[in-house]
Amino acid sequence: MTKSIIIIGSGFSSLAASCYLAKAGYNVTVVEKNSTIGGRARQLKKDGFAFDIGPTWYWMPDVFERFFSDFKKKPSDYYSLEKLNPAYSVYYGKEDYITIEDTLEKIKIAFEKEEIGSSKKLNKFIEKAKSNYDIAIKDLVYNPGVSPLELVTPQTIKKLNQFFSTIKRDVRKEFKNDRLVKILEFPVLFLGAKPSDTPSFYSFMNYADFGLGTFHPKKGMYQVILAIEALAKELGVTIKTEMPVDKIIVDNGETLGVISNGKTYRSDIVLSGADYHHTESLLAKPYRQYSETYWNKKTFAPSSLLFYVGFNKKLINVNHHTLFFDVDFDIHAEAIYDNPKWPENPLFYASFPSKTDDNSAPKGNEAGIFLIPLAPGLKDTPELRKIYFNKILDRFENLTSQNVRNHILFKKSFCINDFIKDYNSYKGNAYGMANTLMQTAFLRPKLKSKKVKGLFFTGQLTVPGPGVPPALISGKLVADLILKHHTT
Template sequence: MQNKKVVIIGSGFSSLASSCYLAQAGFDVTILEKNNTIGGRARQFKKDGFVFDIGPTFYWMPDVFESFFNDFKTATTSYYKLEKLNPAYKIYFNKEESIAIEDSLEKIKSTFEAVEPHSGKALQKFINKSEDNYNIAIKDLVYNPGESVFEIINWDTIIKSGAFLTTIKKQVASYVKHESLQKILEFPVLFLGAKPSNTPSFYNFMNYADFKLGTWHPMGGMYEVVKGIEKLALSLGVKFETQSAVTSINLEGKQVKSVSTQKQDYVCDVLLSGADYHHTETLLPQAFRQYSEQYWDKKTFAPSALLFFVGFDKPLEHVTHHTLFFDTDFEAHAETIYDTKTWPEKPLFYASFPSKTDRVAAPEGKEAGIFLMPIAPDLEDTPEIRAQYFDKLMSRLEQTVGTEVKSHILFKESYCVNDFKEDYNSYKGNAYGLANTLMQTHVLRPKLKSKKVDNLYFCGQLTVPGPGVPPSLISGKIVSELILKYSKS
């Protein structure tokens, strides 16, 4: 075991997590990253004293992060400082109506009650159910490798089988009637990359994560989490090679013997890819690819995104650290992502103003703004289209919050489909991986272990358990356990 070499392609959260587990188990681990900084999608952009997280900005499910560090007899507090956000986020439904979600369930129940009588009690019942599902999902199901359906068929899931047959949308409507409250309860499943009308109600455990576990911010930004795991990995002996894009996977029979980069070849006993699954398989000879182009083309992908990173010369009023603009028709926008695959006319969008909480994010007296608009993967992406949508988003921001912003913009940078493809070899430029629909859950997702190459494994958002930072950390853990299992057999 001591001398077994593992090469990991990519340095996103799943790769970083797995590198720590494998190094702890005695493997000699090297991570190859194509970009000049590690973190995969969770990189940073810095300009004129402003600091932006390019990738994830929401820190949810703190227990999963804590559990990861606890596995190495340490804690998050040794690596970064967390601040609980209050409000967690604010949603604008129109100019006149906005609802802020505060930092405790009791406060949130009062907020619901003020909008719809008796909805506070209904919310408590809903959250009780979602807590049950969270306990089943996080403490049991998601830590399984997706090799057999019997991993997820047990007494708890049999009892809850109906939760896989009805949708979040239907379930939410049975608890609250007010449209704005329904939208708030449907919002967390957007992190799973699918419409509430297509997502099994079992996934309401995201509402427990939202309302009971809370929304947090690592001071310095989400990249502090990357740096924390990197520090842990280095202490365990993991080696990092940046600007090292893998150009081929070299086989002997059904075994990976090495991988090639432009700089050199890396011999390995095990190859693990946390890079894009589809892209990784294109580095193999055709006969050793598990999934065809048709397979990938038919899959339901989570959205891509059009992102803007904006420096403002003044603090912005009437917005919170996380602010959501649901002031247009959600179904119409969702249809452009999942059905017609076109640019939306009236998009919903999300804005993050990390400088509301974290002075590192912007110079004194200024504001950092991150704007994200979900879109269908593989859309035409041109500078003209980006400019048109930037103007739309800024106009909507001004109209909705009632404050002038356009004349206070110092600079803007954009990021979209072409960048996801270029920087991450992302299939169709998707931002979040495969959607968690019923037909893409657990055993129905691409496998962690290759069926055609004996010592090739995968982790990350295109395999189990799915999209998001906490699932990526979990993916890194379960693939490591799988590698250990097969290395011993």
């Protein structure tokens, strides 16, 4: 008899898992609390503008290719991809920025201009990062985080010291120029922890950045969600929106389905791609694996204050992706991780998709997304959002030498309260649980419940961790685990 499975949430992990499970013969239903699918990767449309609400960076194209190839498909069957040149620029002061272009050779030239001799060091650093990437992305991250032995391979034994050194130590040992250091430390922020708390092995993110490059799917990241939705439907998956799950039904230690909008939906298996902490709150206490103390002690990736802004003119002196590192990173990081508070002078990131993509804004206009990383769990008020928008806009106008304030058609904000309301996100975190040494692989919350038979988890709080490519991988890992434990 065909087994049925209910998947909670419709983000990257849930949709990916739904495809693998439907292909294996399961009767799969995805239930989503919001009115549109995509989880954190939803889209905002307003007055002819289109914004990706969540992820805006398309890195590690090989992971997307590997996902689609598992179904004898290619990303290009669903969306078109453009390699960005420049990939991004980084501001340090007024009209003072470094541009990161689309090949390692061009990036080496930019480095050499900053620090003589740095291009050779960069070459060596990226070679090591590529070696880590080959081990991590082609092998290690496709392990389900069940046993410490997953990390023990002939390749990783040779790199054991890299699990006990940090990105910050490695980068600063080789590079003395502070501007270059900031660029090399930036990619690990996607993993949700400070460079000083991120194992050296994660330098594979630098290879993703400089070696593989930054891409943009035409019409935005939401096209990737729509692509996986189309694939899921081709495979027979049913997707239902506006179906928040109120309770996971457990009888005698076994899951029987879920209750949504007051109705009971039976299934043999329940898989949750919703926030892990929230999912466990849908269970009676004896069936929860992790206590409030457990969650409270974990290092969470930042939350974010985001602004989606429509401008009635084209902006100058910015690229599709632009980082603003004109203030002290360590002080901002302290306000996120060590002493959680609203940062005095925040670093911020801005994305202008309409620099690349005409679908993002009406002709002659510009779509802008601004992001300030914040500690999760902070007080979030309209007044604070307004103060911080003015802070970063003042700096933005000064650094890029242009007036933009008088050209704003509209702005919408999204912050901690919205992450909680829209995604049931623990403390309003944006990226899940950080990939620190003590939160890597088998040390993360498990894909399979130890207390409830037939209950599984996927997404950024479990393995492999934060980010879009890891989310796709998480969907595959949990599907494999379900197939291993529950054959149809």
